[in-house]
Amino acid sequence: DYIDVVGVGEGVEIMNKICEHHEKKKSFEDIDNIYYKKNGKMVFTKKKEHPPLDSLPLPARNLTSPVRNKYINQLIFKTKPVANIRGSMGCFFHCKFCSVTHYTNGKLYRHSVERIKEELASIDESLIFWCDDEFLLESKRVLMMAKEIAKANIDKTHAIAARADTIVKNPKCIEE
Secondary structure, eight states: OOOOOOOSSSHHHHHHHHHHHHTOOSSSSTTTEEEEEEEEEEEEEEOOOOOOOGGSSOOOOOGGGGGGGOOOOTHHHHHHHEEEEEEEEOOSSSTTOOHHHHHTTHHHHHHHHHHHHHHHHOOOSEEEOOOOTTSSSHHHHHHHHHHHHHHHTOOOOOEOOOOOHHHHHHHHHOOO
8 A cells, every 4th residue: 555666676767757757747557577556456557678788887986985884794703894785686696595596586687897997987986796696607707807907906805605615616706
């Protein structure tokens, strides 16, 4: 009863459209990937593929600068501020305990290496946590990223989320 609109998937594009439509008092029916209330019932518009990651804006880290020193990952970096970055989203594995393949349809969406370098260069923190769903899915890409980041003289300490089997299969990636 108290919900008018629900966005499904990537929220940046959806939220902008919802705000525009609401401001103009326009129907939500032409916004993809949402449920909206029509005649008292929630209806779904239509499913649209996830937008290319590079089409999304860089995070506006300046908006959180007053509290950035509180961004702590106690498990990995203990007490030092950490910045999060995402180079890709999705996974090819279909683990029963994981929802990732459901919201990405088993696809992998990637930022370009140029975009990753641009974002890394814009981050003040020296500690980086990669929020990729499975960082080591494409070992050749990881090695290329590591080389390009080193070439750009971007010196950071990195932590990743990865499956144990992909870590064991890719010791060169871990080393780089």
